[in-house]
Amino acid sequence: MTDEMTARALRSSWRASEQSLYSIGGGDVERYQRAIRLVRAVADDLLDIKSTDALVDRWPEAxxxxAAAAERTGLTLGSLPVDQVAGAAFALRQVAxxxxxxxxxxxxxxxxARAEGADWVVLHETGDPLAGFADPYGSTRMHLESGLAIVAAVQPDLTTGAAVHTLTVVRLDLRTGDxxxxxxxxxxxxxxxxxxFRSGQAALREVVEELAATDRIG
Structure with a gap:
């Protein structure tokens, strides 16, 4: 298995290849469309890979x-760099x-969380709410009964550029969090x-719980 540092470098190189390949200039529409079709074909041949670790391990075969995808589809590489086509396809599969x-x-x-009888579940949390932009905070907490989720983030004030804490409520799928x-x-x-911000979070949790209770009664 590839070590994590090498894996990160590979994933970064795939994204760079994707950007380079799709930055084709000169108005060569046919070349651009061929690149997209070939990348898609290669990505289709990677559908049997079920984890990002396995994708990294497959890179030596890129x-x-x-070549196999080009032969299967009848598409020719021409002036398209093999490493960029491969990197773009691996990047596409990695995103999925x-x-x-x-x-x-x-x-x-x-x-x-449901098995433990909890009312809320933290689906995502990073950063420090006290750190501003030094370590930007973000979190998503979902109310398990209603699917309503409180999304917290640190964003710049459009006028002053100062760090502003935001709270938004969205609705997520009760099983998947989509x-x-x-x-x-x-x-x-x-x-x-x-x-x-912290007081607002606590108050908003109460609002969500009250809304859930109202819907349940109704």
Whole structure:
């Protein structure tokens, strides 16, 4: 298995290849369209790979995978660089795998919280709410009964550039945590200091719980 530092470098190189390949200039539409079709074909041949770790381990075979996809589809590389086509295809598959892994992790968190009889589950939390932009805070807490989730973030004030704490309520799928409604009309709040932000979070949790109780009664 590839070590994590090498894996990160590979993933970064795939994204760079993707950007380079799709930055084709000179108005060569045919070359651009051929690149897209070939990348898609290579990515299709990577569908049997079910994890980002396995994708990294498959990279040494990339040249052969590109050649096989080109032969299968009748597409020619021409002036398209093999390493860029391969990198773009691996980047495309990586995005899909990361989405699947994130979704699976959310589902497991939700199931575990329900099994424990919890009312809320933290689906995501990073950074420090006191650090501003030095370590930007972000979190998503879902109410297990209603699917309403409080999304917290640190964003720049458009006028002053100062760090502003925001709280938004969205609705998520009760099993997977997938976004169902990005604006259920509950709250979209901003705070200039962390103390008010923490108080706002607590108050908003009560609002969500009251809404859930009202819906249940209704």
């Amino acid at each position: 040249g052969g995978i590109v 795998l990361q989405a699947e892994e994130t979704r699976r992790a959310r589902s497991e968190l939700i199931a575990a 976004l169902v409604d990005d604006d259920p009309g509950v709250a979209d709040l901003a705070y200039s200091d962390s103390a008010s």
